[in-house]
Amino acid sequence: MEICKVFFHLSVSVILSPLQNYPLYIRSVPSQSELKFHYTVHTSLDVVEEKISTAGKAMAEQRELYLGLLYPTEDYKVYGYVTNSKVKFVIVVDSSNTSLRDNEIRSMFRKLHNSFTDVMCNPFYNPGDPIQSRAMFTMVSGLKSDKCGWLV
Amino acid sequence: YVRPQGGAQDFKKWGNSELFTLTYGALVTQLCKDYENDEEVNKQLDKMGYNIGVRLIEDFLARSSVGRCHDFRETADVIAKVAFKMYLGITPSVTNWSPAGDEFSLILESNPLVDFVELPDNHSTLIYSNLLCGVLRGALEMVQMAVDVRFAQDTLRGDNVTEIRMKFIKRIEENLPAGDE
Numbered sequence: 001m002e003i004c005k006v007f008f009h010l011s012v013s014v015i016l017s018p019l020q021n022y023p024l025y026i027r028s029v030p031s032q033s034e035l036k037f038h039y040t041v042h043t044s045l046d047v048v049e050e051k052i053s054t055a056g057k058a059m060a061e062q063r064e065l066y067l068g069l070l071y072p073t074e075d076y077k078v079y080g081y082v083t084n085s086k087v088k089f090v091i092v093v094d095s096s097n098t099s100l101r102d103n104e105i106r107s108m109f110r111k112l113h114n115s116f117t118d119v120m121c122n123p124f125y126n127p128g129d130p131i132q133s134r135a136m137f138t139m140v141s142g143l144k145s146d147k148c149g150w151l152v
Numbered sequence: 153y154v155r156p157q158g159g160a161q162d163f164k165k166w167g168n169s170e171l172f173t174l175t176y177g178a179l180v181t182q183l184c185k186d187y188e189n190d191e192e193v194n195k196q197l198d199k200m201g202y203n204i205g206v207r208l209i210e211d212f213l214a215r216s217s218v219g220r221c222h223d224f225r226e227t228a229d230v231i232a233k234v235a236f237k238m239y240l241g242i243t244p245s246v247t248n249w250s251p252a253g254d255e256f257s258l259i260l261e262s263n264p265l266v267d268f269v270e271l272p273d274n275h276s277t278l279i280y281s282n283l284l285c286g287v288l289r290g291a292l293e294m295v296q297m298a299v300d301v302r303f304a305q306d307t308l309r310g311d312n313v314t315e316i317r318m319k320f321i322k323r324i325e326e327n328l329p330a331g332d333e
Contacts, residue, residue, distance in 0.1 A: 118268045119268075121170070121173070121174060121177075121267070121268035122177070122268050122269055122270050123174070123177025123178060123180060123181045123269060124177075124181060124269070124270065124271065124272050124275070125270075133270055134270060135270065
């Protein structure tokens, strides 16, 4: 399943498509560390899969879209979010960034989810293609600049 | 049986217009695949719009209680304030009248047809909402007005607003049957 990864470097945001686990959209600052993030995000996919399948067993409960902190590494904290259509969003944040609160991460995911929905509604976008939307770019830039104050 | 009165309520009763927007988007992208040439797609959209317009005018006249317009200025107001509101839930402004009073612009701040749409680079000459031009042209033809309608500005192609320019050509004297082009 593609996973939408949204890497923020501040965070790295990655949107992964639901069908084949490849990234549809990656944004990170600075971009030279992108390769390292690919690895981090890829390993986080296992955690995401695990979380989805565990929740599936408790059939009565509805699984929440926001998965929370997937796992902390020494340098980064990785957060996950999965839609009911199995589109996965991953945000990687610098560990030194301790001031980012849970509800802020949730709100970032919500904005990503909304942007992604808008991209899907563009009749010229083919699901599975890399995302090249200007609106998405602007939104993600806005998210990163919002958080810049925290990165000191 | 009396047709319900028109107004913004008609469009808003849809709840939300996503299905409408996505349907139009599917139509345009299918045409792009079928014709592979923006100019041809623009022509097809205009043609389809024309076929809608010659029919829609009957619905419009039955729903709204507007009578015959006395001049082109009145026509412009009716189009902007009644028709656009009824069918698209928006009210464009009427501006840029020519000195002779035979040409004006409709400025659309928003356009439900283009919600979420981003034109890819390989379709830079596509007039995405060209259906509207055909609709206006077909509708006015049925009330004996020959007009020329075109997009002068388009937010999808980078302009700040969407502007439709309408020009009165002539009054149609003979009663021609509504012809499908």
